[in-house]
Amino acid sequence: MNYPAYFDYNATTPVDPAVLEVMLPYFSMHFGNAASRTHVFGSKAEEAVSTARKQLARLLDADPKDVVFTSGATESINLALKGVWEANRHRGNHLITVSTEHKAVLDTCEHLAHLGAEITYLTPDSEGLIRAEQVEAAIRPDTLLVSVMVANNETGVLQPIQAIGAVAHKQGVLFHTDATQAVGKIPLSWAGSPIDLLSLSGHKFYGPKGIGALLARKSVALTAQQDGGRHERGRRSGTLNVPGIVGLGEAARLAQNLLPTEKDRIAALRNKLEAGILGQIPQATVNGSRQYRLPNTTNITFAGVDGELLLLSLNEIAVSNGSACTSATTLPSHVLKAMGLSDDLAYSSVRFSLGRFTSEEDVNTAIRHVVTVVNRLA
Ligand SMILES: *Cc1c(COP(=O)(O)O)cnc(C)c1O
Secondary structure, eight states: OOOEEEOOOOOOOOOHHHHHHGGGTTTTTTOOTTTSSSSSHHHHHHHHHHHHHHHHHHHOOOGGEEEEEEESSHHHHHHHHHHHHTTTTTTTTEEETTTSSOOHHHHHHHHHHHTTTTEEEOOTTTTTTHHHHHHHHHHTTTTTEOOOSOTTTTTBBOOHHHHHHHHHHHHOOEEEOOOOOHHHHHHEEEEEEEESSEEEEEGGGSTEEEHHHHHHETTTTOOOSSOSSSSGGSSSSSSSOOHHHHHHHHHHHHHHHHHHHHHHHHHHHHHHHHHHHHHHHEEEEEESSSBOOOOOEEEEEESSSOOOHHHHHHOOOHOOOOOOOOOOOEEOOOHHHHOOOOOOHHHEEEEEEOTTOHHHHHHHHHHHHHHHHHHHOO
């Protein structure tokens, strides 16, 4: 089978071959449990975990002690939001987030609402942006936590998280950010930032699936979400996924080395793709801020083109339209709808996300194919 060109890096990335290579011995020769302190099998694993913790911390300018390894961003987000709410209920019951967040945040908030928490969902402007003043105005005496993502997975829009964190801190409110789409794509610094909790995932930056981390400052009261051996300083029990952690560490090391050149190379390809499509399809429009945006993402609406037919017809490229497929029905993207798009326009939108292995040839293929298909369907 001839595989389509891959333009869905925001859904997941391939494991970098260098990451796979460093992981392999931890499935076989160095298979020990990192918590086994009495023999060399355990100490080998523990050393590898410690190295990976430092590698991840270095990428984010963080203290290795603040790293809690998890199974991925979904778990990190659950731990951050539920853990803060449970540990701080005596102080308040209110959380603030944004209607364009990932479902991992929105559904966790829904869960907390069922348990009695009060949630404010802020609405972004038509460019997908939230202003710090909106957050400030929503803060109440009983607000515990603000959760706003760094970069949106569907549009790539970057929120002003420094300013948002600062207004939260001014009022004594904790700040969590879902940085899953930003880690490895843009520089991020934990030290000195107004971020108390940060969620990330290995498989969004060339690490394996099923491994992620929560950065959490020591001062943050956080109730663990599973009971057991009190691994990870009591914040996340469960035997550590050593090969996954080793892979995440190597992915972080690679990202740190490659990021300065990679982000410009990918931005140039994304810009070429966008210009190629917009130049030949007059009704095509870009969703979200083009100024405050990840270098690798463009989300384009093809007005007047049936969304379902469009995705079915785009068989030479692998893309996504951000809509949620439940068992029976497909719902339009909640992100685009929150930015003011109608259901029809949201369905007619396509997310192109590029990455480390995207070539100029892939971009040329995509432009030619998209123009042909859209002209046929329009
Ligand atoms: C992929 C993604 C998640 C979920 O990450 P998993 O590691 O797959 O659980 C959360 N937030 C954002 C923004 C994402 O892109």
